[in-house]
Structures are given as structure tokens and as C-alpha cells.
Amino acid sequence: MLKSPAANGIIERDETPMEKEIEHLHRVEFEFSDIFYFCRKGFEAIVEDEVTQRFSSEELVSWNLLTRTNVNFHYVSLRLTVVWVIGVIVRYCLLLPLRFTLAAIGITSMIVGTTIVGQLPNSSVKDYLSEVVHLTCSRILVRALSGTIHYHNKENKPQKGGICVANHTSPIDVIILTNDGCYAMVGQVHGGLMGVIQSATVKACPHVWFERSEIKDRHLVTKRLREHVADKSKLPILIFPEGTCINNTSVMMFKKGSFEIGGTIYPVAIKYDPQFGDAFWNSSKYNLVSYLLRIMTSWAIVCNVWYLPPMVRKEGEDAVQFANRVKSAIARQGGLTELPWDGGLKRAKVKDTFKEEQQKNYSKMLVRNGSIGSLSTGTESD
Numbered sequence: 001m002l003k004s005p006a007a008n009g010i011i012e013r014d015e016t017p018m019e020k021e022i023e024h025l026h027r028v029e030f031e032f033s034d035i036f037y038f039c040r041k042g043f044e045a046i047v048e049d050e051v052t053q054r055f056s057s058e059e060l061v062s063w064n065l066l067t068r069t070n071v072n073f074h075y076v077s078l079r080l081t082v083v084w085v086i087g088v089i090v091r092y093c094l095l096l097p098l099r100f101t102l103a104a105i106g107i108t109s110m111i112v113g114t115t116i117v118g119q120l121p122n123s124s125v126k127d128y129l130s131e132v133v134h135l136t137c138s139r140i141l142v143r144a145l146s147g148t149i150h151y152h153n154k155e156n157k158p159q160k161g162g163i164c165v166a167n168h169t170s171p172i173d174v175i176i177l178t179n180d181g182c183y184a185m186v187g188q189v190h191g192g193l194m195g196v197i198q199s200a201t202v203k204a205c206p207h208v209w210f211e212r213s214e215i216k217d218r219h220l221v222t223k224r225l226r227e228h229v230a231d232k233s234k235l236p237i238l239i240f241p242e243g244t245c246i247n248n249t250s251v252m253m254f255k256k257g258s259f260e261i262g263g264t265i266y267p268v269a270i271k272y273d274p275q276f277g278d279a280f281w282n283s284s285k286y287n288l289v290s291y292l293l294r295i296m297t298s299w300a301i302v303c304n305v306w307y308l309p310p311m312v313r314k315e316g317e318d319a320v321q322f323a324n325r326v327k328s329a330i331a332r333q334g335g336l337t338e339l340p341w342d343g344g345l346k347r348a349k350v351k352d353t354f355k356e357e358q359q360k361n362y363s364k365m366l367v368r369n370g371s372i373g374s375l376s377t378g379t380e381s382d
Contacts, residue, residue, distance in 0.1 A: 091297045091298070091299070092297055095146070095296075095297070096296055096297055099144045099145065099146070099296045100144075100296065102140055102141075102143050102144035103141060103144040103296070105140055106137050106138075106140035106141040106144060107137075107141070107193075107197065109133075109136070109137050109140065110133070110134075110137040110197060110200070110201065111196060111197060111200045112200075113133035113136075113137065113204075114130070114133055114134075114200045114201045114203060114204040114205070115200045115203065115204075117129045117130050117133055117203075117204040118200070118202075118203025118204040119203075126204070129204075130182075130204040130205050131182045133204065134178060134182050134201075134204075134205065135178070135179075135181075135182060138175050138178040138179045139179055141175050142175055142176070142179045142301075144296070145172065145175075145295060145296065145300075145301045146298075146299070146300040146301065147175075147176070147179070147300070147301045147302075147303075148300055148301070148302045148303075149176055149179060149180075149302075149303055149304075149305060150303075150304045150305070151180050151305045151307070152304065152305065152306045152307065153306055153307045153308070154180075154307060155307075156266065156307035156308055156309050156310065157180070157181055157266070157307050158181070158183070158236035158266035158268075158307075159236060159264075159266070159310075160232055160233060160234060160235060160236060161229060161230075161231065161232035161233075161234065161236070161263065161264075162229070162236040162237075162263060162264045162265070162266050162310065163229060163236060163237045163239060163258065163261060163263055163264070163265050163266065164177070164183060164236045164237065164238045164239070164266045164268055165239050165240070165241050165254070165258055165265055165266070165267055165268070165326060165330075166238070166240060166267070166268040166269070166270055166330070167240070167242065167246065167248075167251045167269060167270055167330055167331075167334065167336065168240035168242045168243075168244065168245055168246060169245055169246060169247065169248040169270065169272060169279050169280050169281070170245055170272075170279045170280060170281045170291075170295075171245075171281060171288070171291075172279060172295065172301065173240065173270055174238065176270060176301075176303060176305065177238060177268065177270075177305070180305070182205070182235050183235055183236055183237065183238035184205060184206050184207050184208060184228065184234060184235040184236065184237050184238065185201075185207045185208070185209075185238055186207070186208045186209075186210075186225065186237055186238065186239055187208075187209060187210070188209070188210055188211075189209045189210065189211050205235065206228065206234050206235065208224055208225065208228060208237070210224075221257070222257065222260060222261060225237060225261045226261050226262060229261055229262065229263040236266065239258045241254035241255050241257075241258045241259075241323065241327075242254060242255075242343045243255055243343055244283075244343040245280060245281045245282075245283060246280075246343060247280040247282075248270075248271065248272050248274070248279065248280055248336070249336065249337060250331075250336050250337035250338065250339050251327050251330055251331045251334070251336045251337070251338055251339065252339050252341055252342065252343040253323075253327075253339070253340060253341060253342045253343065254323040254324070254326065254327045255323070256319040256320050256323050257319075258323070259313065259319040259320075259322045259323045259326070260319045262313075264310045264311070264312055265310065265311045265312065265322075265326055266307070266308070266310050266311075267308040267311060267326050267329050267330050267333075268305060268306065268307055268308065268330070269305070269306040269308065269330045269331075269333040269334035269336075270303060270304075270305055270334065271303060271304050271306075271334040271335060271336070272301070272302065272303040273302040273303060273304075275302075276298065276299045276300040276301070276302045277295065277298025277299055277300055277301050277302075278294070278298070279295070279301055279303070304334075306333045306334065308329055308330065308333055311325070311326055311329070
């Protein structure tokens with residue numbers, strides 16, 4: 001069934017569960033007509049897959065005079081073309097050099113400042129100077145993006161000894177959040193310029209960096225994070241549980257590891273306004289340099305950040321249930337679609353366990369209907 005023009009998707013999906021669609025037949029054995037349900041679901045996924053479309057830029061209702069769009073260029077009018085050309089000149093010849101200069105100042109100041117502060121002995125003075133350096137440099141970098149950020153509910157800001165979890169759209173999520181407070185980062189050790197920044201900042205702030213071989217050791221990662229959280233004098237840890245960048249239209253599955261550490265979770269919802277610039281990093285299409293060039297030639301980066309009330313794991317609640325509860329809270333606040341799928345599907349195939357789950361549900365339904373059929377037959381014979 002086609003949707004109305006005001007709808008967001010290409011087709012209107014029937015969300016009726018498999019059990020309700022098939023169980024009304026009340027028969028015991030498999031019937032050939034059952035395959036139509038699975039065929040229809042397959043066609044729906046091919047026409048409009050709700051997962052892979054989250055890994056491409058959000059399509060805009062109206063053009064924002066940027067080259068970023070999922071649709072090929074269409075000539076409209078000479079007047080609009082002239083306006084677009086003027087915009088290109090302003091963005092590339094005026095804004096880009098200015099922003100690049102600010103970014104260079106911010107990065108250089110971060111490396112030099114944290115290196116100097118890192119030489120001081122551990123004390124409250126060192127912690128204070130480290131926070132000043134991180135906040136100042138982050139704010140310079142936000143200016144380099146022409147960032148306009150609106151922070152809401154600041155009374156819920158993450159506290160020391162806690163864990164801040166947020167939806168993930170872009171590497172600049174870190175700058176957006178550290179513009180309003182300091183965090184201890186968690187991640188893998190990199191090379192190049194990123195590696196230089198990591199080496200400098202870890203001397204002044206208790207970031208948690210892992211070698212490539214260590215990041216695969218789940219128990220080691222959990223142990224180091226628990227040790228950090230146990231020290232209430234350390235900065236809150238910043239974690240993006242999705243594990244990959246999503247295009248800011250939805251929130252995908254949160255990995256449970258962040259919710260097994262213990263401690264208080266401080267959820268944060270980040271929502272960008274794509275009308276002024278697309279913050280989403282499609283890492284399978286653009287490398288980091290190309291992405292940063294696109295960001296720095298946008299009109300601006302505009303976003304809203306909501307600090308949600310702190311959450312703790314309830315009694316009898318496992319890590320997966322806790323993760324889903326936090327994810328739902330972030331999705332509701334940010335106006336994002338909540339999806340159960342793993343963001344790892346960006347680069348990997350669907351796990352066999354997902355297919356097996358559907359097969360088990362179908363077989364259980366046949367067994368249940370078979371039991372009902374037997375009871376009905378017995379009752380009639382009586």
C-alpha cells in the first residue's frame with residue numbers, strides 16, 4: 001500500500017506480528033500459504049530497509065544550498081544557480097580558511113596545554129588546570145565549526161564517578177559534549193595526529209585508551225572501566241554504546257558492556273539540525289579528512305543536547321534490559337526512531353541467530369496450534 005505524500009517512507013509497513021497473521025488459520029501443519037508472509041517481509045526489506053538507510057545522510061525536505069544530498073543534481077533556475085555559486089564562494093573562500101585557522105589553534109593549544117599540565121604532580125590544581133585546558137580548546141574547536149549548541153536540563157549533567165552514554169552521529173559528538181563539561185574518553189589508541197592528541201591528553205586527564213589487542217579483551221576493558229568508576233574523584237566516562245555512527249534519525253542497539261560496569265548512568269540525547277549542515281559521518285563513504293572538509297564547508301553545525309535524569313540498574317534487571325531502557329529514554333527525548341538492530345550491520349551481515357529466532361518462533365507457533373487442535377478434536381469427540 002502506498003503512503004500519502006506527507007509520509008516519510010516509500011511503503012507503508014504492516015507491523016502485525018507473525019503470530020497474529022498466521023495463527024488465525026488454526027491448523028496443525030505447515031501450509032504453502034505461510035510463505036507469503038515471509039515473502040512480503042522480504043520484499044518490504046528490499047524496497048525500504050529500515051536499517052541500511054540509517055547509514056546514509058538524512059534526506060532533506062528542502063535544499064539548503066549545500067552540495068550534500070542523496071539525489072543527483074537537478075538544474076532549477078539561473079537565479080538559484082547564482083545563489084548557490086555565491087554560497088560556495090562564501091563557504092570555501094571565506095569561512096573555510098577562518099575555520100581551519102581556528103581548528104589549528106584549538107588542536108595545537110590542546111596538545112601543548114595538556115603536555116605542560118601533564119608534567120605537574122597529581123593534585124587538585126592539576127585537575128583544575130586540565131579542565132580549563134580541555135574546556136577552552138573544545139570551545140575553540142566548536143567555534144571552528146560555527147557551532148550553535150543548545151543545552152537543556154543542565155541540572156542533570158553527568159557527575160564524577162558516573163558514566164555518560166549518548167547516541168552517536170559523528171566524531172564531533174565529543175567536542176559538542178566537552179564544550180559544556182569535561183569527560184574521560186574511552187577508545188582505541190590511534191596513530192598519526194589523533195595518536196599525538198591521545199598521548200598528550202592522557203597525561204593531564206585520566207582517559208582510558210586501549211591498544212588494538214586489548215580492546216578485544218572484554219574482561220580487561222570492563223576491569224579498567226570499573227576501576228575508573230570506583231574512584232569518585234575522576235571525571236565521568238563518556239561512552240557511545242551504539243559503537244558506530246548513525247545518521248541522527250534513529251537510535252540503534254546499545255551494546256550491553258557499558259551497562260555491566262555498575263555505577264550511575266547519565267543519558268544524553270544529541271539531535272542535529274541538518275538544514276545548516278550534515279553532521280553524520282558515513283565512514284564507509286568518506287575518510288576522516290573528507291568528512292572534516294564537508295563539515296567545515298557547511299553553513300553551521302546546529303544541535304540540541306538534552307541531559308536526562310540519571311538512571312541506575314533496577315533489581316532483577318539484566319544489562320540488556322537496562323541498556324534498552326536507557327536507549328528508549330534517549331530516543332524519546334531526541335525525537336529519534338528506536339530500532340532493535342545492531343549498528344554493526346553497517347559492515348557485517350545479519351547474524352544467523354536472527355534468522356534462527358524467526359524459525360523458532362514459527363515452529364513454536366505450529367506446536368502451539370497443534371496442541372490447540374488436538375484439544376479441540378478431543379472435546380468434539382467427547
